[in-house]
Amino acid sequence: MKILIVDDEKLLVKGIKYNFEQEGYTVLAAYDGEEAIKMAYDKTIDLIILDLMLPKIDGLSVCQKIREFSNVPIVMLTAKNEDMDKILGLEYGADDYLTKPFNVLELKARVKAVLRRMTPAEAGRTKESIVSIGGVKLDYNLRRVSIDDKTIDLTAKEFDLMDLFVCNAGKVYSRENLLDIIWGYDYPGDVRTVDVHVRRLREKIEPNPAEPVYIHTKWGVGYYFKEA
Amino acid sequence: MKILIVDDEKLLVKGIKYNFEQEGYTVLAAYDGEEAIKMAYDKTIDLIILDLMLPKIDGLSVCQKIREFSNVPIVMLTAKNEDMDKILGLEYGADDYLTKPFNVLELKARVKAVLRRMTPAEAGRTKESIVSIGGVKLDYNLRRVSIDDKTIDLTAKEFDLMDLFVCNAGKVYSRENLLDIIWGYDYPGDVRTVDVHVRRLREKIEPNPAEPVYIHTKWGVGYYFKEA
DNA sequence: AGAACTTTTTAAAAAATAATTAAAAAAGTT
DNA sequence: AACTTTTTTAATTATTTTTTAAAAAGTTCT
Numbered sequence: 001m002k003i004l005i006v007d008d009e010k011l012l013v014k015g016i017k018y019n020f021e022q023e024g025y026t027v028l029a030a031y032d033g034e035e036a037i038k039m040a041y042d043k044t045i046d047l048i049i050l051d052l053m054l055p056k057i058d059g060l061s062v063c064q065k066i067r068e069f070s071n072v073p074i075v076m077l078t079a080k081n082e083d084m085d086k087i088l089g090l091e092y093g094a095d096d097y098l099t100k101p102f103n104v105l106e107l108k109a110r111v112k113a114v115l116r117r118m119t120p121a122e123a124g125r126t127k128e129s130i131v132s133i134g135g136v137k138l139d140y141n142l143r144r145v146s147i148d149d150k151t152i153d154l155t156a157k158e159f160d161l162m163d164l165f166v167c168n169a170g171k172v173y174s175r176e177n178l179l180d181i182i183w184g185y186d187y188p189g190d191v192r193t194v195d196v197h198v199r200r201l202r203e204k205i206e207p208n209p210a211e212p213v214y215i216h217t218k219w220g221v222g223y224y225f226k227e228a
Numbered sequence: 229m230k231i232l233i234v235d236d237e238k239l240l241v242k243g244i245k246y247n248f249e250q251e252g253y254t255v256l257a258a259y260d261g262e263e264a265i266k267m268a269y270d271k272t273i274d275l276i277i278l279d280l281m282l283p284k285i286d287g288l289s290v291c292q293k294i295r296e297f298s299n300v301p302i303v304m305l306t307a308k309n310e311d312m313d314k315i316l317g318l319e320y321g322a323d324d325y326l327t328k329p330f331n332v333l334e335l336k337a338r339v340k341a342v343l344r345r346m347t348p349a350e351a352g353r354t355k356e357s358i359v360s361i362g363g364v365k366l367d368y369n370l371r372r373v374s375i376d377d378k379t380i381d382l383t384a385k386e387f388d389l390m391d392l393f394v395c396n397a398g399k400v401y402s403r404e405n406l407l408d409i410i411w412g413y414d415y416p417g418d419v420r421t422v423d424v425h426v427r428r429l430r431e432k433i434e435p436n437p438a439e440p441v442y443i444h445t446k447w448g449v450g451y452y453f454k455e456a
Numbered sequence: 457a458g459a460a461c462t463t464t465t466t467a468a469a470a471a472a473t474a475a476t477t478a479a480a481a482a483a484g485t486t
Numbered sequence: 487a488a489c490t491t492t493t494t495t496a497a498t499t500a501t502t503t504t505t506t507a508a509a510a511a512g513t514t515c516t
Contacts, residue, residue, distance in 0.1 A: 119405050120446075121404075122449055156449075157504070191505095193505055196505075199463095210464090214464065219513070385492080421493080427475065448472085448474095
């Protein structure tokens with residue numbers, strides 16, 4: 001399990017990090033809102049612990065921003081019991097919260113509880129369980145894609161790639177970007193891995209993989225999706 | 229479907245409310261026993277989730293009072309395993325219960341199960357109930373299944389699995405989810421247990437267990453049921 | 457055209473996950 | 487208490503996915 005802690009109090013972050021690492025979690029840290037949003041694109045993150053008070057962008061805004069592209073569970077840390085309603089309500093979409101100062105044991109329990117109740121479909125990236133763009137449908141429950149009503153089973157990585165591409169149609173991603181987002185910030189492997197996955201994705205979804213109509217190559221830059 | 233939640237922990241109510249609304253339920257809330265009884269006169273309420281510990285009037289008394297004028301299904305929330313028999317017995321007339329802390333998924337499953345038992349001829353309170361989806365019939369009375377009119381005896385866990393899968397056809401459950409829901413949220417055992425149960429279930433219900441047509445595997449994610 | 461660089465394709469190795477089997481443990485019955 | 491059934495654990499085998507590596511094909515630039 002990989003979690004991201006977002007708080008500007010470095011000492012607190014250190015403490016939480018230590019505690020969760022003891023339990024076998026992988027822990028990433030961000031110290032302001034901007035950084036947090038950037039890191040939240042990392043699909044391998046399973047949960048985010050987010051402080052309400054942050055420099056640059058406040059926690060609630062960060063939460064909202066992340067919710068625009070991700071359904072990753074978020075546990076908020078707040079100073080006082082104020083605005084709880086908003087935090088948990090649909091408005092911002094956090095999954096749980098804790099008031100500071102809190103007990104690390106309790107935080108652990110909350111995190112576990114939130115992770116536990118996530119079903120695979122809910123852990124998916126978007127709110128809807130099916131997203132449809134042109135003839136392309138993404139089913140986040142069964143994690144497969146259908147093109148012109150032909151359903152195609154994808155592997156985990158293939159679906160993650162497809163998801164990112166389709167939901168950001170037209171945006172070009174470098175191989176490095178893709179490694180960061182889909183394989184995780186700290187992935188040590190080779191960048192050519194992406195090529196192979198893209199190729200196999202094309203093999204599955206393109207009418208003619210040699211002349212892709214969905215997943216295009218931007219030469220010297222990366223890949224992008226375009227509606228056929 | 230309209231349900232009423234009765235609990236004085238407002239945050240808990242909020243969480244449950246949010247979760248059930250996500251599933252398309254209409255959710256009302258009451259924060260003490262008096263209020264609950266008053267609201268229970270609303271004949272459009274399909275089910276009540278009722279905490280045992282309440283201010284003013286305790287949950288059991290509330291349950292009894294409501295039973296004087298209504299047959300609405302009631303699911304009790306209790307703190308520890310105490311006097312379950314009484315709660316469920318004729319004395320108080322609750323339909324099911326859950327011990328705190330509980331998993332929201334489990335609560336959802338229980339509520340669905342209770343509603344299911346009630347729907348056909350709710351007023352009659354007859355225990356016989358059979359759910360039929362395609363060629364698959366679930367007999368909740370004898371807790372066995374029949375497929376294309378071939379009756380198959382299942383063990384307890386097998387039936388629980390089958391129940392969850394069939395009633396949530398198409399939804400993928402991870403092994404962890406299944407442990408939470410069927411074995412209980414604090415079950416300490418190994419996740420591979422699920423594999424073995426699924427295998428034996430397949431052995432019983434699948435025409436060819438090696439190529440399942442009902443209980444499918446979503447690789448890297450979990451299992452799901454699909455009508456053959 | 458040819459060198460330098462980038463992408464595609466292919467094949468095989470490595471890693472991760474699932475199915476199967478058998479035996480032990482637990483629960484329930486007679 | 488002995489027996490039967492069900493559930494769990496553990497180990498093995500099989501399968502699928504992912505990664506690595508290298509050759510082939512395609513661009514760009516001088």
